[in-house]
Amino acid sequence: MPLPLGQFPTRVTGAGGLLVKRDDEANLGGYGGNKVRKLSYLLEDARARGLHRLVTLGAAGSHHVLATAYYGRREGFEVAAVLVPQPRTDHVVETLRATLAQGALITPARFGWAGVPLQLASLLAGPGTSFIATGGSSPLGTRGYVDAAAEIAGEDPSEVVCALGSGGTAAGLAIGAVLQGLACTVHGVLVADPKSVVPWLTRRLVERTARLVDPHSRTLAREALKKLVIVTDELGRGYGYPTARGDAATERAAAAGITLDGTYTAKAYAYAEDRVRRAAATARPVLYWHTLSSSPPDAFLDDRAADNVADIYAPLLPSA
Ligand SMILES: Cc1ncc(COP(=O)(O)O)c(C=O)c1O
Structure with a gap:
């Protein structure tokens, strides 16, 4: 279920x-x-397998990564993600800040999609980890x-x-x-x-x-x-x-x-x-x-968002 x-x-x-x-x-x-319908299956599966950590990936302003960070934390998982650069828009900046505010461990993909497999592999090596596909779009x-x-x-x-x-x-x-x-x-x-x-x-x-x-x-x-x-x-x-x-x-x-x-x-x-x-x-x-959340990303900001955003923005958000 x-x-x-x-x-x-x-x-x-x-x-x-x-x-x-x-x-x-x-x-x-x-x-x-x-993302809600997809994560309902994916988090249930991770829990049933006794895993406590979710690792995923997406673009810098990914709604999927924000949703995984939000629901993952709410359901007691640690969440880590590799984020790939995408053009800067106000909405993307807000989404990234909201993701960081969920306490997710973010690894910027400094070499675009090409370097992602290696960066993911090191995150996936951690014990108790469930891999969540981009956009939550595994068959499950x-x-x-x-x-x-x-x-x-x-x-x-x-x-x-x-x-x-x-x-x-x-x-x-x-x-x-x-x-x-x-x-x-x-x-x-x-x-x-x-x-x-x-x-x-x-x-x-x-x-x-x-x-x-x-x-x-x-x-x-x-x-x-x-x-x-x-x-x-x-x-x-x-x-x-x-x-x-x-x-x-x-x-x-x-x-x-x-x-x-x-x-x-x-x-x-x-x-x-x-x-x-x-x-x-x-x-x-x-x-x-x-398919877009009716609550805007800035509804999920808190003080933690402020700390590391400046460092992380520059490589992840080139101008559109
Ligand atoms: C708001 C929004 N709509 C649509 C989609 C596309 O859905 P899917 O990845 O299932 O093709 C996404 C995916 O990230 C999304 O964030």
């Missing part, structure tokens, strides 16, 4: 052609967003989104749209949609590079997760892959670089009470709005799955 870290089911709001699945509210007053973490699809069984959208970074959200929803017999396709809006690798890894994640969910099925992975559409044209200059379309979508979403970020959700929301215009003729709504 996954640990009850959040409040589920989350609401579906919105009107007209665009529905919004509010995973931003997965933990009201705490840290929400799409992805199960959180396989389960989540059951929550939209009554909505009948033509398409579900979400941001696709490490792939677990889209992969899990595609599998869950098959298991629930939903008629929708699942559109993962690519926000991470390289463009030639991440879609491939995501499809592999579908296959690996389908095997975990139903080892005997010969069709689950194939059916889920048919449902999964990977959209590559919202990425812009690359991971972490805001786009003009995303910025404009952020303003429109704010007017509807939805807060977006430039790395993930702005790009997905911009695409969802376009799909609403195209789907108008089908009379079925588009469902945008909102």
